[in-house]
Amino acid sequence: MNLNRRKFIKRLIAAVVSIEAFFLIKNGISTKTPLTEEEKLISVGNAELFMNNKTYPFVTNHFYLRRFKDGGFMAFSVKCTHLGCVVNINSNTGGFNCPCHASQFNEFGDVISSPATRPLDTYPIIVKNNELWVDITKATTRTTFDKSQLTYI
Ligand code: FES
Known part of the structure:
Protein backbone atom coordinates (compact mmCIF):
# COMPACT_ATOMS: atom_id res chain seq x y z
CA MET A 1 0.00 0.00 0.00
CA ASN A 2 2.82 2.34 0.98
CA LEU A 3 4.54 1.58 -2.32
CA ASN A 4 1.40 2.39 -4.29
CA ARG A 5 1.14 5.73 -2.56
CA ARG A 6 4.75 6.48 -3.53
CA LYS A 7 4.06 5.50 -7.12
CA PHE A 8 0.95 7.64 -7.14
CA ILE A 9 2.83 10.68 -5.79
CA LYS A 10 5.67 10.18 -8.30
CA ARG A 11 3.20 9.99 -11.17
CA LEU A 12 1.32 13.02 -9.89
CA ILE A 13 4.56 15.04 -9.71
CA ALA A 14 5.52 13.84 -13.20
CA ALA A 15 2.12 14.89 -14.53
CA VAL A 16 2.37 18.36 -12.93
CA VAL A 17 5.89 18.84 -14.28
CA SER A 18 4.74 17.74 -17.76
CA ILE A 19 1.85 20.20 -17.73
CA GLU A 20 4.16 23.01 -16.55
CA ALA A 21 6.69 22.14 -19.25
CA PHE A 22 3.95 22.10 -21.88
CA PHE A 23 2.82 25.65 -20.98
CA LEU A 24 6.40 26.93 -20.67
CA ILE A 25 7.21 25.64 -24.16
CA LYS A 26 3.88 26.80 -25.59
CA ASN A 27 4.32 30.34 -24.21
CA GLY A 28 7.96 30.42 -25.27
CA ILE A 29 7.01 29.96 -28.90
CA SER A 30 5.68 33.15 -30.42
CA THR A 31 2.11 32.75 -31.59
CA LYS A 32 1.95 36.25 -33.05
CA THR A 33 1.08 36.23 -36.70
CA PRO A 34 2.82 38.85 -38.82
CA LEU A 35 0.79 41.92 -39.65
CA THR A 36 -1.11 41.76 -42.90
CA GLU A 37 -0.51 44.41 -45.56
CA GLU A 38 -3.77 46.12 -44.53
CA GLU A 39 -2.67 46.21 -40.89
CA LYS A 40 0.76 47.64 -41.74
CA LEU A 41 -0.50 50.32 -44.07
CA ILE A 42 -3.03 52.72 -42.62
CA SER A 43 -5.18 54.42 -45.24
CA VAL A 44 -5.68 58.08 -44.40
CA GLY A 45 -7.76 58.97 -47.45
CA ASN A 46 -7.48 60.94 -50.63
CA ALA A 47 -4.56 63.38 -50.62
CA GLU A 48 -6.77 66.17 -52.00
CA LEU A 49 -8.79 66.16 -48.78
CA PHE A 50 -5.86 67.55 -46.79
CA MET A 51 -5.32 71.31 -46.74
CA ASN A 52 -1.85 72.80 -47.00
CA ASN A 53 -0.19 74.01 -43.79
CA LYS A 54 -2.29 71.82 -41.49
CA THR A 55 -1.66 68.85 -39.20
CA TYR A 56 -4.15 66.01 -38.87
CA PRO A 57 -4.22 63.66 -35.87
CA PHE A 58 -4.43 59.90 -36.31
CA VAL A 59 -3.71 59.25 -32.65
CA THR A 60 -5.31 55.78 -32.61
CA ASN A 61 -2.63 54.73 -35.10
CA HIS A 62 0.01 56.77 -33.26
CA PHE A 63 0.84 59.40 -35.89
CA TYR A 64 0.13 62.93 -37.05
CA LEU A 65 -0.10 63.65 -40.76
CA ARG A 66 1.09 67.11 -41.77
CA ARG A 67 0.67 68.75 -45.16
CA PHE A 68 3.11 71.60 -45.65
CA LYS A 69 2.70 74.86 -47.55
CA ASP A 70 4.26 73.37 -50.69
CA GLY A 71 1.89 70.39 -50.64
CA GLY A 72 4.40 67.87 -49.27
CA PHE A 73 3.34 65.40 -46.59
CA MET A 74 5.04 63.96 -43.50
CA ALA A 75 3.72 61.45 -40.96
CA PHE A 76 5.14 62.03 -37.47
CA SER A 77 5.12 59.58 -34.59
CA VAL A 78 3.08 60.91 -31.67
CA LYS A 79 5.81 59.70 -29.27
CA CYS A 80 8.06 62.31 -27.75
CA THR A 81 11.69 61.36 -28.32
CA HIS A 82 12.55 62.18 -24.70
CA LEU A 83 10.63 59.49 -22.79
CA GLY A 84 7.78 58.59 -25.11
CA CYS A 85 4.82 60.69 -23.95
CA VAL A 86 2.23 61.57 -26.58
CA VAL A 87 2.92 65.03 -27.98
CA ASN A 88 0.11 67.47 -28.76
CA ILE A 89 -0.30 69.68 -31.80
CA ASN A 90 0.58 73.30 -31.11
CA SER A 91 -2.14 75.06 -33.09
CA ASN A 92 -0.30 78.40 -32.92
CA THR A 93 2.97 77.21 -34.42
CA ASN A 106 8.64 72.73 -34.76
CA GLU A 107 6.34 71.90 -37.69
CA PHE A 108 9.07 69.67 -39.18
CA GLY A 109 9.37 67.72 -35.91
CA ASP A 110 12.77 69.23 -35.06
CA VAL A 111 13.49 70.00 -31.40
CA ILE A 112 13.18 73.67 -30.47
CA SER A 113 13.10 73.14 -26.71
CA SER A 114 14.68 70.30 -24.68
CA PRO A 115 14.85 67.90 -22.83
CA ALA A 116 14.19 65.97 -26.06
CA THR A 117 17.38 65.87 -28.11
CA ARG A 118 16.27 64.49 -31.46
CA PRO A 119 13.40 65.12 -33.88
CA LEU A 120 10.13 63.22 -33.84
CA ASP A 121 10.31 59.93 -35.69
CA THR A 122 8.50 59.69 -39.00
CA TYR A 123 6.66 56.99 -40.92
CA PRO A 124 6.86 56.32 -44.66
CA ILE A 125 3.92 57.54 -46.72
CA ILE A 126 2.90 55.56 -49.77
CA VAL A 127 0.78 57.11 -52.52
CA LYS A 128 -1.53 54.79 -54.48
CA ASN A 129 -3.96 56.36 -56.94
CA ASN A 130 -3.92 59.67 -55.03
CA GLU A 131 -4.68 57.81 -51.80
CA LEU A 132 -2.23 58.16 -48.90
CA TRP A 133 -1.14 55.18 -46.82
CA VAL A 134 1.11 55.35 -43.77
CA ASP A 135 3.34 52.40 -42.89
CA ILE A 136 3.22 52.35 -39.09
CA THR A 137 5.71 49.48 -38.85
CA LYS A 138 8.69 51.49 -40.08
CA ALA A 139 9.39 54.39 -37.73
CA THR A 140 12.40 56.34 -38.99
CA THR A 141 14.72 58.18 -36.61
CA ARG A 142 16.25 61.41 -37.92
CA THR A 143 18.87 63.93 -36.93
CA THR A 144 17.12 66.87 -38.57
CA PHE A 145 14.55 67.74 -41.23
CA ASP A 146 15.45 67.82 -44.89
CA LYS A 147 13.22 68.11 -47.93
CA SER A 148 13.87 64.54 -49.02
CA GLN A 149 11.67 63.43 -46.11
CA LEU A 150 8.57 64.94 -47.72
CA THR A 151 6.17 62.87 -49.81
CA TYR A 152 4.41 64.44 -52.79
CA ILE A 153 1.46 63.18 -54.78
S1 FES B 1 8.57 62.73 -22.51
FE1 FES B 1 8.39 64.50 -23.69
S2 FES B 1 9.62 65.94 -22.72
FE2 FES B 1 9.84 64.17 -21.55
Whole structure:
Protein backbone atom coordinates (compact mmCIF):
# COMPACT_ATOMS: atom_id res chain seq x y z
CA MET A 1 0.00 0.00 0.00
CA ASN A 2 2.82 2.34 0.98
CA LEU A 3 4.54 1.58 -2.32
CA ASN A 4 1.40 2.39 -4.29
CA ARG A 5 1.14 5.73 -2.56
CA ARG A 6 4.75 6.48 -3.53
CA LYS A 7 4.06 5.50 -7.12
CA PHE A 8 0.95 7.64 -7.14
CA ILE A 9 2.83 10.68 -5.79
CA LYS A 10 5.67 10.18 -8.30
CA ARG A 11 3.20 9.99 -11.17
CA LEU A 12 1.32 13.02 -9.89
CA ILE A 13 4.56 15.04 -9.71
CA ALA A 14 5.52 13.84 -13.20
CA ALA A 15 2.12 14.89 -14.53
CA VAL A 16 2.37 18.36 -12.93
CA VAL A 17 5.89 18.84 -14.28
CA SER A 18 4.74 17.74 -17.76
CA ILE A 19 1.85 20.20 -17.73
CA GLU A 20 4.16 23.01 -16.55
CA ALA A 21 6.69 22.14 -19.25
CA PHE A 22 3.95 22.10 -21.88
CA PHE A 23 2.82 25.65 -20.98
CA LEU A 24 6.40 26.93 -20.67
CA ILE A 25 7.21 25.64 -24.16
CA LYS A 26 3.88 26.80 -25.59
CA ASN A 27 4.32 30.34 -24.21
CA GLY A 28 7.96 30.42 -25.27
CA ILE A 29 7.01 29.96 -28.90
CA SER A 30 5.68 33.15 -30.42
CA THR A 31 2.11 32.75 -31.59
CA LYS A 32 1.95 36.25 -33.05
CA THR A 33 1.08 36.23 -36.70
CA PRO A 34 2.82 38.85 -38.82
CA LEU A 35 0.79 41.92 -39.65
CA THR A 36 -1.11 41.76 -42.90
CA GLU A 37 -0.51 44.41 -45.56
CA GLU A 38 -3.77 46.12 -44.53
CA GLU A 39 -2.67 46.21 -40.89
CA LYS A 40 0.76 47.64 -41.74
CA LEU A 41 -0.50 50.32 -44.07
CA ILE A 42 -3.03 52.72 -42.62
CA SER A 43 -5.18 54.42 -45.24
CA VAL A 44 -5.68 58.08 -44.40
CA GLY A 45 -7.76 58.97 -47.45
CA ASN A 46 -7.48 60.94 -50.63
CA ALA A 47 -4.56 63.38 -50.62
CA GLU A 48 -6.77 66.17 -52.00
CA LEU A 49 -8.79 66.16 -48.78
CA PHE A 50 -5.86 67.55 -46.79
CA MET A 51 -5.32 71.31 -46.74
CA ASN A 52 -1.85 72.80 -47.00
CA ASN A 53 -0.19 74.01 -43.79
CA LYS A 54 -2.29 71.82 -41.49
CA THR A 55 -1.66 68.85 -39.20
CA TYR A 56 -4.15 66.01 -38.87
CA PRO A 57 -4.22 63.66 -35.87
CA PHE A 58 -4.43 59.90 -36.31
CA VAL A 59 -3.71 59.25 -32.65
CA THR A 60 -5.31 55.78 -32.61
CA ASN A 61 -2.63 54.73 -35.10
CA HIS A 62 0.01 56.77 -33.26
CA PHE A 63 0.84 59.40 -35.89
CA TYR A 64 0.13 62.93 -37.05
CA LEU A 65 -0.10 63.65 -40.76
CA ARG A 66 1.09 67.11 -41.77
CA ARG A 67 0.67 68.75 -45.16
CA PHE A 68 3.11 71.60 -45.65
CA LYS A 69 2.70 74.86 -47.55
CA ASP A 70 4.26 73.37 -50.69
CA GLY A 71 1.89 70.39 -50.64
CA GLY A 72 4.40 67.87 -49.27
CA PHE A 73 3.34 65.40 -46.59
CA MET A 74 5.04 63.96 -43.50
CA ALA A 75 3.72 61.45 -40.96
CA PHE A 76 5.14 62.03 -37.47
CA SER A 77 5.12 59.58 -34.59
CA VAL A 78 3.08 60.91 -31.67
CA LYS A 79 5.81 59.70 -29.27
CA CYS A 80 8.06 62.31 -27.75
CA THR A 81 11.69 61.36 -28.32
CA HIS A 82 12.55 62.18 -24.70
CA LEU A 83 10.63 59.49 -22.79
CA GLY A 84 7.78 58.59 -25.11
CA CYS A 85 4.82 60.69 -23.95
CA VAL A 86 2.23 61.57 -26.58
CA VAL A 87 2.92 65.03 -27.98
CA ASN A 88 0.11 67.47 -28.76
CA ILE A 89 -0.30 69.68 -31.80
CA ASN A 90 0.58 73.30 -31.11
CA SER A 91 -2.14 75.06 -33.09
CA ASN A 92 -0.30 78.40 -32.92
CA THR A 93 2.97 77.21 -34.42
CA GLY A 94 1.97 74.05 -36.30
CA GLY A 95 4.56 72.23 -34.21
CA PHE A 96 4.20 69.85 -31.30
CA ASN A 97 4.43 70.19 -27.51
CA CYS A 98 5.09 67.44 -25.02
CA PRO A 99 2.95 67.70 -21.87
CA CYS A 100 5.34 65.62 -19.74
CA HIS A 101 8.57 67.64 -19.54
CA ALA A 102 7.79 70.52 -21.92
CA SER A 103 9.85 69.55 -24.97
CA GLN A 104 8.79 71.46 -28.06
CA PHE A 105 9.12 70.53 -31.72
CA ASN A 106 8.64 72.73 -34.76
CA GLU A 107 6.34 71.90 -37.69
CA PHE A 108 9.07 69.67 -39.18
CA GLY A 109 9.37 67.72 -35.91
CA ASP A 110 12.77 69.23 -35.06
CA VAL A 111 13.49 70.00 -31.40
CA ILE A 112 13.18 73.67 -30.47
CA SER A 113 13.10 73.14 -26.71
CA SER A 114 14.68 70.30 -24.68
CA PRO A 115 14.85 67.90 -22.83
CA ALA A 116 14.19 65.97 -26.06
CA THR A 117 17.38 65.87 -28.11
CA ARG A 118 16.27 64.49 -31.46
CA PRO A 119 13.40 65.12 -33.88
CA LEU A 120 10.13 63.22 -33.84
CA ASP A 121 10.31 59.93 -35.69
CA THR A 122 8.50 59.69 -39.00
CA TYR A 123 6.66 56.99 -40.92
CA PRO A 124 6.86 56.32 -44.66
CA ILE A 125 3.92 57.54 -46.72
CA ILE A 126 2.90 55.56 -49.77
CA VAL A 127 0.78 57.11 -52.52
CA LYS A 128 -1.53 54.79 -54.48
CA ASN A 129 -3.96 56.36 -56.94
CA ASN A 130 -3.92 59.67 -55.03
CA GLU A 131 -4.68 57.81 -51.80
CA LEU A 132 -2.23 58.16 -48.90
CA TRP A 133 -1.14 55.18 -46.82
CA VAL A 134 1.11 55.35 -43.77
CA ASP A 135 3.34 52.40 -42.89
CA ILE A 136 3.22 52.35 -39.09
CA THR A 137 5.71 49.48 -38.85
CA LYS A 138 8.69 51.49 -40.08
CA ALA A 139 9.39 54.39 -37.73
CA THR A 140 12.40 56.34 -38.99
CA THR A 141 14.72 58.18 -36.61
CA ARG A 142 16.25 61.41 -37.92
CA THR A 143 18.87 63.93 -36.93
CA THR A 144 17.12 66.87 -38.57
CA PHE A 145 14.55 67.74 -41.23
CA ASP A 146 15.45 67.82 -44.89
CA LYS A 147 13.22 68.11 -47.93
CA SER A 148 13.87 64.54 -49.02
CA GLN A 149 11.67 63.43 -46.11
CA LEU A 150 8.57 64.94 -47.72
CA THR A 151 6.17 62.87 -49.81
CA TYR A 152 4.41 64.44 -52.79
CA ILE A 153 1.46 63.18 -54.78
S1 FES B 1 8.57 62.73 -22.51
FE1 FES B 1 8.39 64.50 -23.69
S2 FES B 1 9.62 65.94 -22.72
FE2 FES B 1 9.84 64.17 -21.55
